[in-house]
Amino acid sequence: MQGSANLNVMIKAARSAGRSLVKDFREVENLQVSSKGAGDFVSKADITTEQIIREMLMEARPTYGWVGEESKPVEGKDPTRRWIVDPLDGTTNFLHGLPHWAVSIALEHKGEIVSAVVFDPAKGELFWAEKGNGAWMNDMRLRVSGRSKxxxxxxxxxxxxxxxxxxxxxxxxxxxxxxxxxxxxxxxxxxxxxxxxxxxxxxxxxxxxxxxxxxxxxxxxxxxxxxxxxxxxxxxxxxxxxxxxxxxxxxxxxxxxxxxxx
Missing domain, CATH: 3.40.190.80 (D-Maltodextrin-Binding Protein; domain 2)
Structure with a gap:
């Protein structure tokens, strides 16, 4: 897999977050039958996962800005770049034990998305792209469908x-x-x-x-x-x-x- 240094950081963060979410996801089925339910647990999983991603990305690129679902936005010292992160897209699926959810990380530069990672840990599918270098799933090049009707x-x-x-x-x-x-x-x-x-x-x-x-x-x-x-x-x-x-x-x-x- 060839990508920029930024993309490699993003992939590493997405995989780390994915491992944490998979562990939490295994608990959801048991929590479904409890009187309290799984909602509080999943909310904590969401927040914890964002913290994992944020720490890894901001340690690697401390001058970049930050926008995440579970935390306040941060204006970076470099005003041209910011991370845009959803630590758990598909929270309701996760809550109900449905294995269709993902970690989403994007890098914006001067108002344009230039690097992207969407990781589906439940299926082992890592989607990634960089501007001008195509889109990929794991090591397979992606193309939109050829249907015309x-x-x-x-x-x-x-x-x-x-x-x-x-x-x-x-x-x-x-x-x-x-x-x-x-x-x-x-x-x-x-x-x-x-x-x-x-x-x-x-x-x-x-x-x-x-x-x-x-x-x-x-x-x-x-x-x-x-x-x-x-x-x-x-x-x-x-x-x-x-x-x-x-x-x-x-x-x-x-x-x-x-x-x-x-």
């Missing part, structure tokens, strides 16, 4: 939960997309959804109300695998707005037209 395509998204206000929009999206494609999947981890687009497993992905750490690494994976990534609203900014759409080149325009039809 909407009716043969599978897309991924997230579904609002807990009474979120964007439920009507998402239901309208589904009403337009489902008749036009082979299916829509909702697996509950945006970082892996994007990695799967990069790997050609999904043909496209869209979602609203994401955080930057949910998708920062995944966006670069898709781009480096040959996909097209845009904000849901063309004049917007995906990382800032939390809304994104992506697909392979052959499908993107038709897919985007369907989603943006509202």
């Amino acid at each position: 909407m009716i043969e395509a599978i897309f991924a998204t997230g579904l609002p939960f807990g009474g979120r206000a964007d439920l009507p929009e998402t239901l309208r999206d589904l009403a337009r997309v489902l008749p036009a494609c082979a299916g829509v999947r909702r697996w509950g981890a945006a970082a892996l959804d994007l990695a799967y687009v990069a790997a050609g497993r999904y043909d496209g992905f869209w979602e609203r109300r994401l955080n930057s750490w949910d998708m920062a690494a995944g966006l670069l994976l898709v781009k480096e695998a040959g996909g097209i990534v845009e904000p849901l609203h063309p004049e917007g900014n995906a990382l800032e707005d939390g809304e994104v759409i992506c697909a392979n080149e052959a499908l993107f325009n038709r897919f985007a037209d369907v989603i943006r039809a509202a």
Whole structure:
């Protein structure tokens, strides 16, 4: 595996975090049947994992900034670079004992993601990319799918939960997309959804109300695998707005037209 010094640090941190999460994940099934439940335990696992990643990254690059899900952002002495980290993407899956969750680490330079790691410890899949050097899973080069017919395509998204206000929009999206494609999947981890687009497993992905750490690494994976990534609203900014759409080149325009039809 050839990568920059920064990428190697990111991979090392992701693997270390993954080992910690796997140990915690083994406890979740037992906690499911307790009266207290697994929620508190998983919250602690999330926080502990972020601490592991943060210590490793900030020790290696102490001047870089930091944005993480479980801690306050830090402005680095080098204002052009910052880490964007989700220590456990797919927390609800983790909580319910579902082996579909990941560690996501991205490096931003001057407002652009330049290095990315998404690690799925449960399946042993390490997705990584650097700007201009392609996207990879373990030692295999990734390419987005070659499908060109909407009716043969599978897309991924997230579904609002807990009474979120964007439920009507998402239901309208589904009403337009489902008749036009082979299916829509909702697996509950945006970082892996994007990695799967990069790997050609999904043909496209869209979602609203994401955080930057949910998708920062995944966006670069898709781009480096040959996909097209845009904000849901063309004049917007995906990382800032939390809304994104992506697909392979052959499908993107038709897919985007369907989603943006509202």
